Structures are given as structure tokens and as C-alpha cells.
Amino acid sequence: MGTETDVVVIGTGIMGMASAYHLKRNNPQKRVLVVDRHGAPGQGNTGRSNAMFRNTFSSRDNQILSDSSIDFYIHVQDELKADVGLQKIGYLWLMDEAQLSRSGPYLERMERSGIETVRHDRRELKRLLPNLVTEFSSDAEAALMNLPSVDGGIFGPKCGRLDPDKLVRFYAREFLAMGGQLMLNTEVTALIVGPSKRLGIEGEPFVWQDSKVEGVATAGSGEVRAETVVLAGGAWENELLEPIGMESHVKAKKRQIFSIQSKGEGLDALFHAKGFNPLGLLPLVILPKSGVHFKPVSEGNFWVACEDQVNRPYIDLPEHDLERYQAERKYYDRSVYPILTSYFPDFKGSPVRSMWAGLYSYNTIDSTPFAFKKDGLVVVGGDSGSGIMKGDALGRIVDALYRDEEEATLFGDVPYRTAKIGFEKRDVEREEWVI
Ligand SMILES: Cc1cc2nc3c(=O)[nH]c(=O)nc-3n(C[C@H](O)[C@H](O)[C@H](O)COP(=O)(O)OP(=O)(O)OC[C@H]3O[C@@H](n4cnc5c(N)ncnc54)[C@H](O)[C@@H]3O)c2cc1C
Known part of the structure; x- marks a missing residue:
């Protein structure tokens, strides 16, 4: 045969x-x-x-690869009329002064390449996200976790979500x-x-x-x-x-996503944060600590994830069945949740609705x-x-x-x-x- x-x-x-x-x-x-x-x-x-x-992206290559792909996906949805669930809700990086100044050269490069970014100062962020905690002067837990303050934000308007x-x-x-x-x-x-x-x-x-x-x-x-x-x-x-x-x-590494059910008016208001995009939706938000990030999914539902590089093993020959890689509830409760709720206390007490894991393929x-x-x-x-x-x-x-x-x-x-x-x-x- x-x-x-x-x-x-x-x-x-x-x-x-x-x-x-x-x-x-x-x-x-x-x-x-x-x-x-x-x-x-x-x-x-x-x-x-x-x-x-x-x-x-900081690298010109990644800028070109992503920017042209995004343009094609927009073309598919707007001109070929095939819905791919694309919405430009934006990305918002929250940073302290040191992170903002380290980002400076990359942002200049993006600007030279025609990649648009918008800088928000702390006052503007407090206006857009009233419940965001920007300083931790008398918070012992935040001090223990060494949480950076939020001194500003970088917003990427040609960023968003789609349906893979x-x-x-x-x-x-x-x-x-x-x-x-x-x-x-x-x-x-x-x-x-x-x-x-x-x-x-x-x-x-x-x-x-x-x-x-x-x-x-x-x-x-x-x-x-x-x-x-x-x-x-x-x-x-x-x-x-x-x-x-x-x-x-290439080496693989497990990555996890936690789907959070919104509990309370604070999160509902956060979901509909105005002023970032014409859809009146919160962008993907990246916190200044450990790459913890979250995005609005549907009414009352957020996905939370984390850039967990350190102390996470590389996998050379992964299992065929991705179900073998389970998300770890303890990881959310003990590593992600304390950071998330320090910056956005509205997440306190919101239950995990579901969770899953997949593999990143790192080019080492x-x-x-x-x-x-x-x-x-x-x-x-x-x-x-x-x-x-x-x-x-x-x-x-x-x-x-x-x-x-x-x-x-x-x-x-x-x-x-x-x-x-x-x-x-x-x-x-x-x-x-x-x-
Ligand atoms: C938790 C998580 C979050 C992510 N978030 C994002 C994001 O927001 N945006 C983004 O752009 N990317 C994101 N990624 C990365 C993104 O998922 C990958 O970059 C992308 O899916 C890779 O596509 P691929 O086609 O290379 O791999 P895959 O989608 O894994 O496809 C590979 C296919 O090859 C098949 N295959 C392999 N070997 C064999 C074989 N021997 N025989 C038969 N079939 C075989 C597999 O069955 C599989 O279907 C995320 C990944 C994870 C895990």
C-alpha cells in the first residue's frame, strides 16, 4: 500500500x-x-x-513576519469575508520606570519600522483602569514578592485576538x-x-x-x-x-491557561474598560512581574497565563497526546493569583472555571x-x-x-x-x- x-x-x-x-x-x-x-x-x-x-516585537524579523500575517488575517476577514474572529483589542504592557527605560530602544526601533505604540503615564492608566493598584508602599506581601510599581504602560493598537x-x-x-x-x-x-x-x-x-x-x-x-x-x-x-x-x-515547554469566571461588578467593569479600542473592551494586559497576563474572552470570562520560564523543564521529545500535560491548579493559586490580585484586586475570589496546558516550541x-x-x-x-x-x-x-x-x-x-x-x-x- x-x-x-x-x-x-x-x-x-x-x-x-x-x-x-x-x-x-x-x-x-x-x-x-x-x-x-x-x-x-x-x-x-x-x-x-x-x-x-x-x-x-523587538526583532525586525518578527515585526515583519507578524505585521504582514496580521494584515493578511485582516484581509481574510474584511475582504474575503471569512470570519476568523479577529478583533484589535490591543496589548497593554504595564511597567515600572526601569522596565520603561529598558524598553525605550525597542520602542524607537518599532517606531522607525512604522509599528505604532502609545505610551500612557500612570495618571492616564488610573483614569482608564480605576481599580489598578500602581504602588505597594505598605503592602508586606507585595514587598515579599518584590512587585514593581506601575509607572506607565505601552499600548499596541495593532494587536488583538482571533480564533485559531x-x-x-x-x-x-x-x-x-x-x-x-x-x-x-x-x-x-x-x-x-x-x-x-x-x-x-x-x-x-x-x-x-x-x-x-x-x-x-x-x-x-x-x-x-x-x-x-x-x-x-x-x-x-x-x-x-x-x-x-x-x-x-527546538525544545518544547509546557504553558498553561486558566479560565476565570468573573465574580463581581469590578471585573465586569474591567472587561468593558473604555478608551483602549473602538470595541470598548479591555486589551490583553501584561503585568510588570513574571509576565503574568490576562485577557477578556466573553462576558464574565477572562483567561490568565504566565511567562513561566525559570525552573520549568524543556521537553525534547514530547508526548503525542497533549492531555498528558495538565495545567496545575496549585501553580495558579500560589504563583499567579498573588501577583494578579495584587495589581487587580477585583480578581480576588473569582473561581477557576477550566484550565489546560499546551506546549511552546522554543527555538533555543x-x-x-x-x-x-x-x-x-x-x-x-x-x-x-x-x-x-x-x-x-x-x-x-x-x-x-x-x-x-x-x-x-x-x-x-x-x-x-x-x-x-x-x-x-x-x-x-x-x-x-x-x-
Ligand atoms: C498555552 C499556549 C498559548 C499560546 N498563545 C499564543 C498566542 O496567543 N498567539 C500565538 O500566535 N501563538 C500562541 N501560542 C503558540 C502557538 O500555539 C504555536 O506557535 C502554533 O500553534 C504552532 O503551530 P504549529 O503548526 O507549528 O504546531 P501545531 O499546531 O502543534 O501543529 C503541529 C501538528 O503536527 C502534527 N504532527 C506532528 N508530528 C506528527 C507525526 N509524526 N505524524 C502526524 N502528525 C504529526 C500534530 O498532530 C499537530 O497537529 C501558544 C501556545 C500555547 C501552548
Whole structure:
């Protein structure tokens, strides 16, 4: 049993589906097949994310990748009339003086790149968020936690929320309409490497032969032979790369989201905080301590998360079943809640409605995505927690790599040199604004 195709894409997350869409769109005569172990697209980490987007990055590369992807998502919703749940509610970073002054050079760079940010001083923040606690002079618990004061805020207006499920379904629907194919409930067990020129000798490829990836082995559906294999396997890429002597410099880390039921008028008013966006909604708020952040979801419901880097293990070969990574209630109660309620006491006593965990795929070199082509294989990943907001640009770069183009054209006719984001001639800036 076996299948032959021109391109096989592993993964139906945002990376795989955006890649498949652009590959099929720009190479309509090519057969493109997408394989995933799940029964529907977007059931990996794409389906577990916080569903936020921002163009406010310190690295020029991340600015370009996110800004052009956001423009495409706006285009999908406004012009193609496909609802992807996109709302520009904004991001608000709350900071003390030291953090504000450290951010200065990054904000200047953003301004030079045309990325808009708005600075609020403490008085303005108190006007917009009356119940925000900005100082802790006589608070012993705050002193123990070493909580910074809030001396100002940075607001990103071209930031917001979207629905990753709707977005992935948009790509999948269009891909299928163009004649692309999905092979779901199928585990890829190995990348098949063969000689570039087959001699018919048993044991090929030998070291003296050039070799290339020429397909994938699956559990239950035999081999899929293809001219090009695109690996968009997210946190699980090492599992297929390491056996053929390649690596993606990706390590996974568990991240958690806590869904909080609003209790009381204070939180209801916070949800509808005016003055940030035309929707009259609170933006995503990032607190000055440990990257604790929260966003409004629906009436009476907030999601809370935390940038928990330290003392959290890296995972080289993650479990296939993400249910094995449980959110930890104790972690919320003892680590997140004290910080959250110190700045926003309105959260006190609000119950956790549900919680879940997923995996960030960190590019351990520079926290910036990569995409490269080598010997019949295109690999994309290393999103470091912001892959949805950069997914469209990365899909276009995958397509350009497939066609051996030196430059990809991102949405809005933005040129991007493909070698920049690979490993051999990598030329990207390290990201400093990771949430
Ligand atoms: C808690 C949390 C919050 C986040 N918040 C945000 C956010 O607000 N904004 C944002 O942009 N990003 C966010 N992210 C990151 C975002 O989820 C990822 O960047 C993005 O989903 C990565 O997409 P992907 O396609 O690479 O991976 P995935 O969505 O994980 O897709 C990979 C797919 O490959 C399949 N696969 C892998 N190996 C195999 C195999 N051997 N055989 C068959 N199938 C295989 C998997 O089944 C999976 O469906 C968050 C992540 C987490 C965990």
C-alpha cells in the first residue's frame, strides 16, 4: 500500500495549513497532501493557544513576519469575508520606570519600522483602569514578592485576538477547494531517505551517494512518496528529524491557561474598560512581574497565563497526546493569583472555571521561527510561542523555499530573504519581547 504525490506536508497546525494553502495556490498543478495524526486540522498546540496576535516585537524579523500575517488575517476577514474572529483589542504592557527605560530602544526601533505604540503615564492608566493598584508602599506581601510599581504602560493598537480554529479552517477549506488533500488520523513514523540517483543496489543510499528525503512512512497507510516533504510538526519535529541526523534546535515547554469566571461588578467593569479600542473592551494586559497576563474572552470570562520560564523543564521529545500535560491548579493559586490580585484586586475570589496546558516550541538559539530547505525536505517551526500571529508569513516562506526562490513575497508585497530565516546563513535578530 502506498501513495504518490508531489508535496507531502506533515502537520495541520497553523504552520502546516498556511504552508499547504500557499503551496497549492502558487503551484496549482502540483499535488499537495497534508498528513496529521489528529482527526481534524488544528488540534495540536494551535488549538490550545491564547489566540492573541501582536506586531510589537523587538526583532525586525518578527515585526515583519507578524505585521504582514496580521494584515493578511485582516484581509481574510474584511475582504474575503471569512470570519476568523479577529478583533484589535490591543496589548497593554504595564511597567515600572526601569522596565520603561529598558524598553525605550525597542520602542524607537518599532517606531522607525512604522509599528505604532502609545505610551500612557500612570495618571492616564488610573483614569482608564480605576481599580489598578500602581504602588505597594505598605503592602508586606507585595514587598515579599518584590512587585514593581506601575509607572506607565505601552499600548499596541495593532494587536488583538482571533480564533485559531476558524483561521486554520479557512486555510483548510480553501486548500481543499483548490484540490489539495488531507490524510487525517495518520501517524508519520519516519522520514524516508533515499539516493538522489537510484542504482538498484541493496542498502542504498551509501555514504558516497547523494541522498534526499523522498517521502514518509506512516502507521497504517503505508508510504507516501513525494518530490518534497514539508515538516510542520510543531513541538514534535525532533522525533522525525533526529533519526535522520538533523535537528531543528527546538525544545518544547509546557504553558498553561486558566479560565476565570468573573465574580463581581469590578471585573465586569474591567472587561468593558473604555478608551483602549473602538470595541470598548479591555486589551490583553501584561503585568510588570513574571509576565503574568490576562485577557477578556466573553462576558464574565477572562483567561490568565504566565511567562513561566525559570525552573520549568524543556521537553525534547514530547508526548503525542497533549492531555498528558495538565495545567496545575496549585501553580495558579500560589504563583499567579498573588501577583494578579495584587495589581487587580477585583480578581480576588473569582473561581477557576477550566484550565489546560499546551506546549511552546522554543527555538533555543534566538526565540525566532526558522524555515529551511535541505535535500528534499523543508522544515518550518521554532515559533517560540507566537506562531499563529506569524503563520501566514511562514507559509509563504515555505512555498518560496519549495520553489527555490531567494525571496518570499509576504502579504502586502513585503519582500523577505528566505536564507535569513534558515540555519546555514541565519541572519535574524534575537527576540527580546517574548511573552
Ligand atoms: C498555552 C499556549 C498559548 C499560546 N498563545 C499564543 C498566542 O496567543 N498567539 C500565538 O500566535 N501563538 C500562541 N501560542 C503558540 C502557538 O500555539 C504555536 O506557535 C502554533 O500553534 C504552532 O503551530 P504549529 O503548526 O507549528 O504546531 P501545531 O499546531 O502543534 O501543529 C503541529 C501538528 O503536527 C502534527 N504532527 C506532528 N508530528 C506528527 C507525526 N509524526 N505524524 C502526524 N502528525 C504529526 C500534530 O498532530 C499537530 O497537529 C501558544 C501556545 C500555547 C501552548
